Amino acid sequence: MADTSVLADAAPRPAPTSLLTAVLNRVVIAVPYLWLLFFFLIPFIIVFKISLSQTAIAMPPYTPVFGLDTLWEALGELSFDNYLWLTEDPLYFNAYISSVVIAAISTFLTLLVGFPIAYGMARAPSAIRPTLLMLVILPFWTSFLIRVYAWIGILKPEGLLNQLLMTLHVIDEPLVILNTHTAIFIGIVYSYLPFMILPLYSSLEKMDYSLIEAAQDLGCPPISAFWKITFPLSLPGVVAGCMLVFIPAVGEFVIPDLLGGSQTLMIGRTLWNEFFNNRDWPVSSAVAVILLLLLIVPIMIFQNAQAKAQEQGR
């Protein structure tokens, strides 16, 4: 049997285009790059520049301020002092570590909660799937801040949860959940669950159920078939979901601030304190730049997984 499919798959040559369409094609491709240039790269360069400046009691609260006439002198005044400062005070190091740990645990918990939901949705009759998707997205219709605030009412010692458990005589003393790490985990899992469910759902929904039947037919019991077939095939969704939760969770500020109490150390709060309480723009910029560098690794894993998923999906 001649295998000609490889040759037949080769992309056809694009038709010759006029100069105008060639230019237009380039413009279309340029749009996302221009967007990133104006709304990501330039702001990042500004933040990076501020992180190299010194704090000052002025408007804006740092020196030097670039002017066209003083550009060269100003460049000479920039230094990495703020980054050195971050290494000298263990507060920052601990905040980074604690943020990554809290985000990692929360991401894992979100995966544990999200996977069965996504699996159930993907296996539901196709007529009700759009409704289920709608229900997953529904919480976004209320303000994020209000939803996190509502958890205070549920979790506090005299809150709804403790009242319920005490009425049911499950516990005698109210549980202390608010202002602990547990409250942060609950908050992050709750808030970021849709970001986990949606990519998981899309990769599970694509999966051909006859693969599971084939595995069972070949002697594989259902639980083993899950680990050998379903889970590996949903891996792109797992990675995408985990990254979509982990990356924003590391820098999360609102949830630890409202639910985690004063003793919780997370980098988002440290940044907030530097910026608003200490009015130290340069140090907080340095904190932000380091945070970005920290997240580049998981972002690249995410990109890689996406590319692989696309490759397999062909």
Next chain:
Amino acid sequence: MKSLGSIRREFSPWTDPDAKPYIVVDKVTKRFGDFTAVNNLSLGIYEREFFALLGASGCGKSTLLRMLAGFDEPTSGRILLDGQDLRGIPPYKRPVNMMFQSYALFPHMTVEQNIAFGLKQEGMPKPEIEARVADMLKLVKLTQFAKRKPHQLSGGQRQRVALARSVAKRPKVLLLDEPLGALDKKLREETQFELMDLQQNLGLTFVIVTHDQEEAMTMADRIAILDKGEVMQVATPPEIYEAPRSRYVASFVGNINMFEGKVGEKRGDGLAIALPGGPTILSETGGEVPVGSDVAFAIRPEKIAVSSRQPAGGANVLEGEVYDLAYLGDMTVYHVKLAGGQVVKASALNASRISEDPLSWNDKAWISFRPDAGVVLTR
């Protein structure tokens, strides 16, 4: 006794009264809600048989196959395999394997890993697995593709991987769900014979589901024709073609002409059928049918002769005119419109290059056939 058609191999346990079927489907009914997919169906399949379930889509053939595999349980009735009742046995514990219509190859595994999957589940030692996988790859001629992933293979290659995977465990019974459905015509014909060779060499029992009658006729020892969840007829391909027992079976397999009429009188073992509008046709069979009942005389196009001159004497000569004709190269199909308005198809083999009796559109023509060339159908 005269035999029908030509015989592929000496294998006919169903004619032996002492032979016990290997698979027994006993009064099986399967309902999905209000819909009855399989209705009180019984049949027996013998060891080493190549058995085809043939029917239009929705006739229940795939449901029956899924019940054999264990993906669906019968609503009532029993399925026995080698004397053992299969009820309650999950698919992963049944000694049958299935080749899926979509092939269901695991996309994250190589060809090798796909074939080895079932063997690993069995807990077979590693060196044996490797040897078996190598055998299987050789069998389906894919040795040099062992390390490829399914998406790097052509459709025909994927089909062979699926086949190798499903026979790797040497199942007692291999179930094949439209195994050739996704292949193009040429490849399908080649693969049909490969499947038959494989079945004979491995000595397995094959149950194949198909909607393609040619495929079933080519490959199967016996065919069960299903309609609306019921068996219409179980028989060898020549019997199905030459001796269908109902109008449904007769018209489902191949082309056929039906002369609807009433039994006029008995003539020995046969009878005379009065067609509406006068003419009478004689049949050598059907003597058991009572006079006056509605019957159809069913006859295949290749058993009808067409001529521009009235044949001398003999029964079963009907007059008409050529309404349409199709030249197919190896044969010509004439559509002859009879005086009563019925259009009869007759095919003539083009055995010589130059026709001595050329017929064209609107020519007067006579059709004739022997009284033993057709069958009398009451259902």
